[in-house]
Amino acid sequence: MPNQPKYQRRKEDRPQEIADAAFKTFAEKGYAATRIDDVAKRAGVSKGLTYLYYKTKEDLFKAVVKNVVIRRVDSLIGNVESTELSSEEFLRGPLLEFMKKVPGSPIAIVIRLLISEGPRHPDLVNYYYENVVARGLEAIRQFVARGVERGEFRREALDHQPHLFLAPMMLSMIWRLVFADKPLDTDQLMESQVELLLAEMKA
Amino acid sequence: MPNQPKYQRRKEDRPQEIADAAFKTFAEKGYAATRIDDVAKRAGVSKGLTYLYYKTKEDLFKAVVKNVVIRRVDSLIGNVESTELSSEEFLRGPLLEFMKKVPGSPIAIVIRLLISEGPRHPDLVNYYYENVVARGLEAIRQFVARGVERGEFRREALDHQPHLFLAPMMLSMIWRLVFADKPLDTDQLMESQVELLLAEMKA
DNA sequence: ATACTTACTGACCGTTGAGTCATTAAATGC
DNA sequence: GCATTTAATGACTCAACGGTCAGTAAGTAT
Numbered sequence: 442m443p444n445q446p447k448y449q450r451r452k453e454d455r456p457q458e459i460a461d462a463a464f465k466t467f468a469e470k471g472y473a474a475t476r477i478d479d480v481a482k483r484a485g486v487s488k489g490l491t492y493l494y495y496k497t498k499e500d501l502f503k504a505v506v507k508n509v510v511i512r513r514v515d516s517l518i519g520n521v522e523s524t525e526l527s528s529e530e531f532l533r534g535p536l537l538e539f540m541k542k543v544p545g546s547p548i549a550i551v552i553r554l555l556i557s558e559g560p561r562h563p564d565l566v567n568y569y570y571e572n573v574v575a576r577g578l579e580a581i582r583q584f585v586a587r588g589v590e591r592g593e594f595r596r597e598a599l600d601h602q603p604h605l606f607l608a609p610m611m612l613s614m615i616w617r618l619v620f621a622d623k624p625l626d627t628d629q630l631m632e633s634q635v636e637l638l639l640a641e642m643k644a
Numbered sequence: 645m646p647n648q649p650k651y652q653r654r655k656e657d658r659p660q661e662i663a664d665a666a667f668k669t670f671a672e673k674g675y676a677a678t679r680i681d682d683v684a685k686r687a688g689v690s691k692g693l694t695y696l697y698y699k700t701k702e703d704l705f706k707a708v709v710k711n712v713v714i715r716r717v718d719s720l721i722g723n724v725e726s727t728e729l730s731s732e733e734f735l736r737g738p739l740l741e742f743m744k745k746v747p748g749s750p751i752a753i754v755i756r757l758l759i760s761e762g763p764r765h766p767d768l769v770n771y772y773y774e775n776v777v778a779r780g781l782e783a784i785r786q787f788v789a790r791g792v793e794r795g796e797f798r799r800e801a802l803d804h805q806p807h808l809f810l811a812p813m814m815l816s817m818i819w820r821l822v823f824a825d826k827p828l829d830t831d832q833l834m835e836s837q838v839e840l841l842l843a844e845m846k847a
Numbered sequence: 848a849t850a851c852t853t854a855c856t857g858a859c860c861g862t863t864g865a866g867t868c869a870t871t872a873a874a875t876g877c
Numbered sequence: 878g879c880a881t882t883t884a885a886t887g888a889c890t891c892a893a894c895g896g897t898c899a900g901t902a903a904g905t906a907t
Contacts, residue, residue: 557756
C-alpha cells in the first residue's frame with residue numbers, strides 16, 4: 442500500500458479548474474443559489490483554496506464570465522475580418538454558421554447569467570457589450586457597407602439595423618434556454634431571416 | 645392624540661397586495677436574493693402574514709408569476725380575435741402596437757424570471773408556454789392563414805414560422821433588460837421586420 | 848359592556864452558507 | 878536527511894434567512 446499523497450500542488454492549473462467548475466455551477470443554479478462549497482467539490486479542491494485564488498464569490502463570478510467571453514470571442518470575430526468571400530457569401534455562409542452555433546454554446550449561458558444578474562453587475566454588462574455585442578454588430582455593418590460599395594447591395598441596405606440579423610438568433614437562444622423540450626427549428630428560423638434580409642438588400 | 649389602531653384587518657386585499665410587493669421584489673433581485681421580510685415590509689405587513697396566505701416562498705413565486713400572466717394576457721389576446729381588419733392591416737397595426745408595448749411591460753419581467761428560474765420551475769414554464777406563447781403564435785398563424793384564404797398573401801406565406809414576427813420583439817426585450825442604457829430604436833426594429841415579412845408574403 | 852373569533856404581529860428557532868485562519872503536508876533547496 | 882516555503886485543507890464563526898407559533902388586538906355578535 443503505497444503512501445499516496447493527499448493532494449498535489451498545482452498552482453498554475455487551479456484557477457482555471459476552479460473557474461470551469463464555477464461556470465458549470467453558476468450555469469446550473471444561478472448566482473445566488475451556487476454554493477462555493479459545491480464549486481470547490483466540483484473542482485476537486487477545498488473551499489479554502491477557492492478563496493486563495495478568488496477573494497469573494499462575486500470576484501469569482503466576474504472572473505468566470507469574462508473568462509468565458511475571452512476564450513470564445515477572439516477566435517470567432519478574428520477570422521471574420523480576414524475573409525475573401527463576397528458580402529453575400531459571407532452573410533449566407535460563415536455568419537449563418539456562427540449564429541446557428543451560438544444558441545447551444547457557452548455564450549448562451551453567459552447571456553442567461555447577464556439577463557439574471559446584469560443589473561447587479563453593471564461593469565460586467567459593459568464588458569460584454571464592448572467586447573461582444575458592439576464588435577459583432579460592427580462586423581455585420583462592415584459587411585453590409587462593403588456589399589454596398591461593391592454594388593452587391595442597394596444603398597438603402599445601410600439603413601437596416603444589423604440587429605435584425607441577430608434577432609432570430611436571440612429568440613432561438615431564449616427558446617432553447619426556457620422551452621428546451623418544445624420543438625422549434627431554430628436553424629431554419631435563422632436561415633429564413635438571412636434570406637429575407639438578403640432579398641431585401643439586393644432588390 | 646387619537647388612539648390609532650396598529651393595523652386594519654383586510655383579508656380581501658392582503659393577498660394581492662403581497663403579490664404586488666413580491667413581484668416588484670422578485671423583479672429587482674431575482675428569486676434567491678429576495679427575502680420574504682422585504683416583501684412583507686414592502687406590502688406593509690409582517691412576515692408572518694405572508695406565510696398565512698402563501699405557504700412557502702416558492703408558492704408565492706409561482707402565484708406571483710401566474711397572477712401577472714393572467715392579468716395581462718386575456719385582455720391582450722382577447723381583443724385580437726374579434727377584429728374586423730384585413731390581415732395586413734392587423735399585422736401592421738394592432739400586432740405591431742402590441743409588440744412595441746411588450747418590452748417595457750411586466751411581461752418582460754416575467755420572461756426574465758422565467759429565463760433565470762425556469763429550469764427549477766418546469767410547471768411555471770409550461771403554464772406560460774400554454775397560456776401565452778402557444779396562444780400568441782397561434783393567433784399570428786391564424787392571421788397569416790386568413791390572409792392567404794382571402795388572396796392577400798401568397799400560399800408560401802404559410803411556410804414562414806410565426807416566430808419570425810416575434811424575433812425582434814424578443815431581441816428588444818432582452819436588450820432593454822440588459823443594456824438599458826445603450827441606445828437602440830427598438831420600435832423601428834419591429835416595424836422593419838413587419839414590413840420585411842409583409843413584403844415577402846405579398847410578393 | 849362582554850365574550851368570541853381570527854387577522855395579524857414579531858420574537859424565536861434551526862439551518863445554511865460566505866468567509867477566516869490555524870494547521871498540515873507537498874515541493875524545493877542545501 | 879533537514880529546513881524552509883507555501884499550496885492546500887477543513888474546522889470554525891457569524892450573519893442571514895425561511896419558516897413557526899404563542900400572543901395580541903381588531904372586528905363582530907349578542
